[in-house]
Amino acid sequence: MEPRKLYRSRRDRQVCGVCGGIAEYFNVDSTLIRLGAVLGAFVSCGTVVLAYFLAAIIIPDYPMVP
Numbered sequence: 001m002e003p004r005k006l007y008r009s010r011r012d013r014q015v016c017g018v019c020g021g022i023a024e025y026f027n028v029d030s031t032l033i034r035l036g037a038v039l040g041a042f043v044s045c046g047t048v049v050l051a052y053f054l055a056a057i058i059i060p061d062y063p064m065v066p
Contacts, residue, residue, distance in 0.1 A: 007062040016056035 009020030012030050019037055023030035040048035 018055045
């Protein structure tokens with residue numbers, strides 16, 4: 001079995017595809033991940049927003065298949 005890798009989503013993307021990629025990795029609905037990110041942004045006073053954009057820089061896009 002091939003190990004799973006975390007990528008930013010190319011097809012389930014609202015801003016940078018981070019939440020869509022995390023949802024695909026954990027096999028859950030991306031809406032739940034996005035709601036958690038929005039709630040976390042309000043509770044943590046913006047730390048989640050910073051983490052989101054850092055993840056957008058660090059996590060690679062899903063490779064294009066020809």
